[in-house]
Amino acid sequence: MRVKNNVVTTSTQTAVSDIGKCVLTELQCPACKQYMVPPITFCLGGYNICNICRPTVSICPTCKQFFLKTRNVSLENLSLQMKFPCRYSKDGCKDTFPYNAFREHEAICGYSPQKCPVDRMICTWTGISKDVEEHLQTAHKDLCEDYNAQHLLLLPSTNASSYSYYKFLFAYNEIFYYRLLIQHGIMYVGLHYIGLAENDSKYQYKVIVMDKEEREGVVVTRLVRRFTETEDRSFFPKNCLKLHCDHIEHFANEKGKLPLLMKILRVDD
16 A cells, blocks of 8 residues: 555555445346345355345346355455445435445435326326425426415315315425315315325324314314325324314305314424
């Protein structure tokens, strides 16, 4: 190693970087092209495969030999020392992680592919997670509403036998949307979260319905629901606000609208 005045020279740094790139190349699984972490096994021809592909791949994709149960301890030890780039590095992610953390990061990476949350029959946009809000604000502005500490909804009465719609709200640098469903004289209102599944339980919403004199009302607090939930589960009475037609008529204003105040809250606030 070339050292001058106790400082590693640029040429040495370049050599070390090149070695790291070579090791990362060797750590790429020939089947899925993702980086291999322990346990790593190899075939009769000496080629390696990751532990995710091993149960589903019968013969080596490189040399067509059968796989052994023997682990490649030397390559595993190298992988323990490496910093792995995110699989979405080509999309803009610059972070690197040790072997036991990079897969967890990839599951929540802001550069991971994301489909538009609007009905696929309406919009087929696909982009990275961090661009979803900009896409919604640009392509679906009519479905977006401002949120500032609380949100006032003026909901229709139950004159219609069935009614359904939704709007997107943006709070805490996250994306939410509220859904309204009217069926058989019953109104269901729920708030849903579009984001990392691990954050589902971090947000709740409070719904407040009051009469004109603000003397009587209904207050319901619920955890936000996952946006991919089925309608049956989302509008299960314990998962949302449920109001019968007689309640709606009692709380409706002079124009027949139901004023409903919704607040989005952090669970730990």
